[in-house]
Amino acid sequence: MAASITFGNPAATMGAARATTERTWVRWSLIGIAVTFLATFLFLPLAIVFSSALAKGFSVYFAAVREPDALAAIKLTLIAAGISVPLNLVFGVAAAWAIGKFDFVGKSLLITLIDLPFSVSPVVSGLIYVLIFGLQGLLGPWLAAHDIKIIFAAPGIVLATMFVTFPFVARELIPLVEAQGTEEEEAALTLGASGWQTFWRVTLPNIKWGLLYGVILCNARAMGEFGAVSVVSGHIRGRTNTIPLHIEILYNEYQFAPAFAVASLLALLALATLFAKSAVEWKARQYSEEMAKMSGESL
Amino acid sequence: MSIEAVGITKKFGQFAALNNVDLEIPGGELVALLGPSGSGKTTLLRIIAGLEFPDSGTVRFDGNDISDRTARERRVGFVFQHYALFRHMTVFENIAFGLRVRPREYRPSRVQIRTKVHDLLKLIQLENLADRYPSQLSGGQRQRVALARALAVEPSVLLLDEPFGALDAKVRLELRRWLRQLHDEIHITSVFVTHDQEEALEVADRVVVMNEGRIEQVGNPEDVYNYPASPFVYNFLGNVNLFHGRIDDDKTYIHESETGHVVYVRPHLLDIARLSSGGSHFRARIKHINAAGPLVKIEAIAEWGDPVRVELPQERFRSLQLMKNEEVFIIPKDVTVFPARKEMARAK
Numbered sequence: 001m002a003a004s005i006t007f008g009n010p011a012a013t014m015g016a017a018r019a020t021t022e023r024t025w026v027r028w029s030l031i032g033i034a035v036t037f038l039a040t041f042l043f044l045p046l047a048i049v050f051s052s053a054l055a056k057g058f059s060v061y062f063a064a065v066r067e068p069d070a071l072a073a074i075k076l077t078l079i080a081a082g083i084s085v086p087l088n089l090v091f092g093v094a095a096a097w098a099i100g101k102f103d104f105v106g107k108s109l110l111i112t113l114i115d116l117p118f119s120v121s122p123v124v125s126g127l128i129y130v131l132i133f134g135l136q137g138l139l140g141p142w143l144a145a146h147d148i149k150i151i152f153a154a155p156g157i158v159l160a161t162m163f164v165t166f167p168f169v170a171r172e173l174i175p176l177v178e179a180q181g182t183e184e185e186e187a188a189l190t191l192g193a194s195g196w197q198t199f200w201r202v203t204l205p206n207i208k209w210g211l212l213y214g215v216i217l218c219n220a221r222a223m224g225e226f227g228a229v230s231v232v233s234g235h236i237r238g239r240t241n242t243i244p245l246h247i248e249i250l251y252n253e254y255q256f257a258p259a260f261a262v263a264s265l266l267a268l269l270a271l272a273t274l275f276a277k278s279a280v281e282w283k284a285r286q287y288s289e290e291m292a293k294m295s296g297e298s299l
Numbered sequence: 300m301s302i303e304a305v306g307i308t309k310k311f312g313q314f315a316a317l318n319n320v321d322l323e324i325p326g327g328e329l330v331a332l333l334g335p336s337g338s339g340k341t342t343l344l345r346i347i348a349g350l351e352f353p354d355s356g357t358v359r360f361d362g363n364d365i366s367d368r369t370a371r372e373r374r375v376g377f378v379f380q381h382y383a384l385f386r387h388m389t390v391f392e393n394i395a396f397g398l399r400v401r402p403r404e405y406r407p408s409r410v411q412i413r414t415k416v417h418d419l420l421k422l423i424q425l426e427n428l429a430d431r432y433p434s435q436l437s438g439g440q441r442q443r444v445a446l447a448r449a450l451a452v453e454p455s456v457l458l459l460d461e462p463f464g465a466l467d468a469k470v471r472l473e474l475r476r477w478l479r480q481l482h483d484e485i486h487i488t489s490v491f492v493t494h495d496q497e498e499a500l501e502v503a504d505r506v507v508v509m510n511e512g513r514i515e516q517v518g519n520p521e522d523v524y525n526y527p528a529s530p531f532v533y534n535f536l537g538n539v540n541l542f543h544g545r546i547d548d549d550k551t552y553i554h555e556s557e558t559g560h561v562v563y564v565r566p567h568l569l570d571i572a573r574l575s576s577g578g579s580h581f582r583a584r585i586k587h588i589n590a591a592g593p594l595v596k597i598e599a600i601a602e603w604g605d606p607v608r609v610e611l612p613q614e615r616f617r618s619l620q621l622m623k624n625e626e627v628f629i630i631p632k633d634v635t636v637f638p639a640r641k642e643m644a645r646a647k
Contacts, residue, residue, distance in 0.1 A: 183383035191397035
């Protein structure tokens with residue numbers, strides 16, 4: 001009767017599975033609701049974006065994407081993301097490192113401040129910069145006197161994008177760094193590594209998947225941000241429009257096919273982001289399973 | 300290299316982890332810091348390593364004050380309880396780490412590093428696992444890799460924080476004998492922290508018993524076990540029966556109303572007899588018998604109502620043929636007496 005007490009006993013496993021499984025009709029109606037919901041709110045709009053973009057043929061599509069104002073918008077979006085994502089990467093790693101590895105006064109205040117952009121409406125985030133750097137703002141007269149333009153210019157857009165996206169990397173890394181503790185860093189120090197060597201050789205490799213995940217989300221938000229950027233941009237065609245703002249202008253002018261053509265670029269970005277995100281998640285899960293295996297056995 | 304800690308005090312908030320501790324460790328010895336959790340033993344080890352800095356006090360290596368040096372500058376080998384292996388590096392890369400991070404002028408060549416790592420792999424008997432990742436190793440193997448990694452940088456002292464704490468009983472036994480052998484071969488001054496008295500007594504040349512941020516006793520295992528300096532040490536190093544008593548004319552009286560002293564007796568230093576022998580003894584009733592293991596563990600109730608634990612060799616138990624609920628005489632073979640006031644002050 002030894003077989004009946006082995007762990008891999010198929011009868012026991014099946015019994016356990018049956019105990020936690022719903023009846024067939026419950027299962028299918030739950031799946032049905034989920035699929036209908038996804039189809040209505042995600043797949044259908046996505047299909048409409050692409051079909052409307054191509055409604056007047058490929059020539060209109062490519063003309064809309066290659067038109068100078070559109071190219072300027074794409075360029076500005078890339079600049080805004082290209083500046084804000086690396087800066088937030090550095091900030092996020094520094095903040096996570098400080099919060100995860102050290103105890104200091106004001107730590108919880110710092111965590112709250114990092115969350116601020118999540119809780120503040122993007123329009124307010126934009127207005128903050130208008131109130132500081134705008135002509136009637138706090139620093140307005142000084143900036144005007146020195147001929148520095150921030151609001152209604154590219155610097156304002158970069159600032160607003162940075163503000164809106166700065167929680168992404170830090171938020172992703174803080175729990176990870178906290179969970180990993182400081183033992184590996186201490187081990188590196190006793191082995192003679194400098195702080196810099198410890199960071200590059202020990203800390204960074206341990207957080208790389210979480211970091212990549214944060215950067216992907218940060219980038220998607222940086223390129224798609226509308227509210228905050230809209231307030232500081234001034235909507236000057238060919239100069240201060242980002243992709244989302246350009247789409248809005250086209251749409252308001254009843255140029256539906258071009259509007260959707262440019263919108264399809266953002267939709268493609270979203271799809272690419274989703275794909276990259278799943279790939280990173282999959283890779284990170286593999287990694288954390290190994291980690292769990294390691295710490296699980298050692299506890 | 301000898302280690303000296305003088306007047307070390309360390310507080311974490313209100314909690315005093317170490318209270319004016321003095322400790323001298325001669326070069327080449329294997330020393331155990333033994334104590335219950337919260338006794339300050341790990342804090343003391345981390346202060347010696349430079350991973351923690353004391354509020355006051357001095358640490359000296361070979362007489363040189365190194366209190367202001369960082370962990371990096373002290374050249375200590377540190378082995379962590381949970382190994383702290385670099386999880387994204389192979390066994391080989393883990394062991395080579397300390398050599399590879401050296402400034403270029405001190406860094407050994409690629410070939411030298413390879414030779415060194417392979418020598419260490421041979422030492423820890425894991426030559427064929429060089430390309431594995433830590434997650435693919437068992438607990439005992441990981442701990443040996445951690446040890447090899449610490450030894451690779453040729454440290455002046457080796458510090459181990461509960462090195463066997465996370466392993467299961469059998470591996471722990473193997474590994475601690477292996478550590479003893481290793482130490483006999485390489486003679487590096489080593490300090491390890493443990494809360495397991497058996498481990499400390501078996502492995503170490505010298506045992507430092509700690510309690511509540513103080514050192515209770517320092518001595519070789521025999522001395523600490525046979526001549527405990529305080530009730531705490533006696534208590535901590537093994538099972539014990541406590542009786543209140545007094546001393547008169549070199550005689551010890553157990554369970555007297557006028558109790559100036561506390562009498563300590565280990566369970567294996569009590570014998571059981573059916574008949575009064577005329578010597579020292581007291582009556583008891585047997586409550587429970589556990590005959591599994593090399594010693595038979597017997598729980599009895601003394602005539603004044605307190606529980607008493609006795610451990611008898613199997614042969615003695617068989618020849619007596621003791622039964623549950625039987626009335627017997629218990630004969631103390633050896634006792635240790637401490638003044639009661641000291642006991643109360645320590646016990647809290």
